[in-house]
Amino acid sequence: MSAAALEINGLRFRYRAAAEAVVSIDRFLLGSGEACLLRAGSGRGKSTLLNLVAGLLEPESGVVRVDGIDLFALGPGKRDAFRGSKIGMIFQTLNLLAGFSAAENVMAALMVSGVPRAEHRDRAVETLRRLGIETPDREATALSVGQQQRVAVARAIVTQPVLVLADEPTASLDPENAENALDLIRSACEEAGAALLLTSHDPATARGFERVVSLDSLAPHTAGSH
Amino acid sequence: MAMTDGTIVARSLGSRLFSTATTVVTVAVAVGLMLTLLSMRDSSRRAFERGAGSTQLLISRDASPLVSVLNGIFYANPPADDLTLAEYNTIASLPNEFAIPTQLGDSFRGLPVLATTAEFFSRFVPAFDPDTGASTPWVVAEGRVFDRPFEVVLGARAAKGTGLVVGDEISLYHGFPRSRRAAATDGGGDDPHVHDEYRYRVVGILEATGTPHDRALFTDLPSSWVLHAHDRRRDAAPIEERASLTTTVDDITDDDKRITGVLYRAPSRGGGLGGSSAFIFTVRDELQKRDPSLTIAEPSNEVRGLFEIVGDIDQILVAMSAVVMLSSAIGIMLALYNSMEQRRRQIAILRVLGFARGRVFGLVVTESAVIGAAGAVIGVGLALLGTNAVADVLKAELGLVIEPVFTPRWTMLVAMSSVAMSSVAGVVPALVAYRTPVAQHLKPLG
Numbered sequence: 001m002s003a004a005a006l007e008i009n010g011l012r013f014r015y016r017a018a019a020e021a022v023v024s025i026d027r028f029l030l031g032s033g034e035a036c037l038l039r040a041g042s043g044r045g046k047s048t049l050l051n052l053v054a055g056l057l058e059p060e061s062g063v064v065r066v067d068g069i070d071l072f073a074l075g076p077g078k079r080d081a082f083r084g085s086k087i088g089m090i091f092q093t094l095n096l097l098a099g100f101s102a103a104e105n106v107m108a109a110l111m112v113s114g115v116p117r118a119e120h121r122d123r124a125v126e127t128l129r130r131l132g133i134e135t136p137d138r139e140a141t142a143l144s145v146g147q148q149q150r151v152a153v154a155r156a157i158v159t160q161p162v163l164v165l166a167d168e169p170t171a172s173l174d175p176e177n178a179e180n181a182l183d184l185i186r187s188a189c190e191e192a193g194a195a196l197l198l199t200s201h202d203p204a205t206a207r208g209f210e211r212v213v214s215l216d217s218l219a220p221h222t223a224g225s226h
Numbered sequence: 227m228a229m230t231d232g233t234i235v236a237r238s239l240g241s242r243l244f245s246t247a248t249t250v251v252t253v254a255v256a257v258g259l260m261l262t263l264l265s266m267r268d269s270s271r272r273a274f275e276r277g278a279g280s281t282q283l284l285i286s287r288d289a290s291p292l293v294s295v296l297n298g299i300f301y302a303n304p305p306a307d308d309l310t311l312a313e314y315n316t317i318a319s320l321p322n323e324f325a326i327p328t329q330l331g332d333s334f335r336g337l338p339v340l341a342t343t344a345e346f347f348s349r350f351v352p353a354f355d356p357d358t359g360a361s362t363p364w365v366v367a368e369g370r371v372f373d374r375p376f377e378v379v380l381g382a383r384a385a386k387g388t389g390l391v392v393g394d395e396i397s398l399y400h401g402f403p404r405s406r407r408a409a410a411t412d413g414g415g416d417d418p419h420v421h422d423e424y425r426y427r428v429v430g431i432l433e434a435t436g437t438p439h440d441r442a443l444f445t446d447l448p449s450s451w452v453l454h455a456h457d458r459r460r461d462a463a464p465i466e467e468r469a470s471l472t473t474t475v476d477d478i479t480d481d482d483k484r485i486t487g488v489l490y491r492a493p494s495r496g497g498g499l500g501g502s503s504a505f506i507f508t509v510r511d512e513l514q515k516r517d518p519s520l521t522i523a524e525p526s527n528e529v530r531g532l533f534e535i536v537g538d539i540d541q542i543l544v545a546m547s548a549v550v551m552l553s554s555a556i557g558i559m560l561a562l563y564n565s566m567e568q569r570r571r572q573i574a575i576l577r578v579l580g581f582a583r584g585r586v587f588g589l590v591v592t593e594s595a596v597i598g599a600a601g602a603v604i605g606v607g608l609a610l611l612g613t614n615a616v617a618d619v620l621k622a623e624l625g626l627v628i629e630p631v632f633t634p635r636w637t638m639l640v641a642m643s644s645v646a647m648s649s650v651a652g653v654v655p656a657l658v659a660y661r662t663p664v665a666q667h668l669k670p671l672g
Binding site: 077082111155 | 580669
């Protein structure tokens with residue numbers, strides 16, 4: 001049996017000065033290639049959860065397994081390398097590298113992936129082309145917002161990750177563009193065979209997701225999914 | 227082309243082009259200054275050593291060997307005391323390749339006049355580098371050397387400075403002009419006076435040798451002795467006869483035949499200029515035994531000694547340029563540190579993409595090292611240009627030929643120090659990058 005793309009058990013995280021945990025999850029499973037929308041209001045810990053799943057924050061307690069690997073059992077260096085090869089991330093503000101071309105932004109993700117360097121350029125350009133970017137050498141931040149979104153998605157999936165984390169990717173888009181962006185992310189992840197955990201506070205984003213989970217429902221006393 | 231850490235470093239530096247360029251220039255100036263000082267220090271010492279020519283011993287009655295060299299080789303002042311012709315003959319009786327008598331004391335428009343013999347041009351080599359063995363013999367650019375009384379030959383700079391040409395006639399001053407300060411401190415004394423009654427004809431102009439001799443005029447000894455004899459006879463003559471008094475070579479007495487120095491070179495087996503002759507020590511000891519009041523100088527040793535004396539100033543200059551290098555490293559640190567605030571998001575993105583903290587740290591240190599390396603490369607270029615410019619000025623203004631020498635050891639050491647200091651300067655901003663909280667800097671702006 002193949003391991004779940006993401007498995008969370010007893011995860012608890014609290015910022016240093018905070019009295020209460022901002023993330024508290026009893027158990028959560030995301031199957032391989034599955035897409036899930038994680039809903040919660042603003043400031044309820046969605047981004048924090050994704051940062052925990054990416055291994056960018058260390059939990060107070062609990063286990064996060066990606067592709068069967070316990071993230072926090074890995075040392076910091078190995079965890080970084082693991083994230084580089086197994087986890088893709090998409091952000092609301094896209095977070096493209098300014099001053100770098102679209103292809104370079106995508107190739108940056110391949111630098112830690114273990115993919116031979118000789119293949120980086122071809123792979124990046126091919127991924128961009130599949131997502132509709134025909135000008136890979138244009139500076140990424142000079143592209144239209146929609147094209148930048150595609151570059152961000154290409155960067156997230158170019159390493160053929162097990163899991164893609166998308167943090168409010170449509171929050172700053174109008175409804176039509178948000179719909180397009182969601183379709184793009186979902187289809188790209190599906191094509192890449194990656195599981196998708198997408199967070200949003202907007203109920204409208206639920207359309208098209210077979211699985212929608214409220215973050216509040218994952219807390220120990222109300223664990224479950226919709 | 228694949229994306230590499232080098233691409234990231236290059237783009238990062240390129241994105242702050244003005245800051246990067248000014249920091250590189252700061253490092254380059256520091257490296258250039260340091261290398262120029264080191265090069266000029268070595269080169270100028272060699273140039274001064276070279277100026278001693280093929281003389282192994284300089285014999286005089288100066289107060290010390292160093293003063294003897296400064297006066298006899300570098301024409302600093304006329305020697306205070308002199309040697310008789312009999313004393314010269316004693317020195318010349320020792321085996322030698324040459325023992326050339328010289329007399330300093332006259333001048334022309336502030337330039338020294340050296341009275342000597344024709345051997346000065348035929349035997350003595352004016353420029354000789356004891357380290358490389360390279361030598362520059364006398365070459366007559368125009369005319370010929372003197373072969374009878376009251377003929378004068380001009381050094382290259384003396385000719386250029388005075389504008390004299392072959393065939394011109396001049397009168398010499400008996401004595402060196404003194405500065406106002408010197409006159410004030412010694413209470414005046416005898417001012418130099420012109421001997422209009424004796425006209426010297428310019429018969430030759432020499433090629434430049436890159437030594438202090440280039441700014442001198444050369445004439446024969448008997449002519450100089452005539453001036454001395456004339457002064458002696460005039461002082462002894464009744465006032466009414468002084469104006470009409472004439473003095474010729476026939477009026478010279480043995481007491482007039484005085485010299486101020488002897489350029490001595492011991493005979494060598496091979497006849498070349500290189501190598502040291504153990505015989506020199508024997509000659510020196512013998513001369514000193516015969517006349518303890520003689521000052522016997524080894525010019526190359528004295529020049530080395532002089533540079534050791536001024537070595538402390540060298541050290542201060544080198545230390546100052548090291549401080550400039552250090553301040554340039556601080557400049558790099560500040561430039562990178564100040565850029566960190568703008569780059570935290572980029573660092574956070576790289577971290578999300580899997581870059582380990584250590585790798586991010588390395589990228590920043592590499593940026594710093596690249597600035598140091600670029601500064602070092604440009605600095606070496608600046609030093610090459612700078613030393614050549616300084617050498618040109620020294621040659622044009624002082625007639626001192628300095629060939630800038632960049633020893634690979636010093637050049638590498640300074641260049642590597644620059645890279646090392648720059649790398650160290652990058653540590654603080656690299657630590658800032660290392661500690662960048664990723665999650666915090668991925669949030670939407672505002």
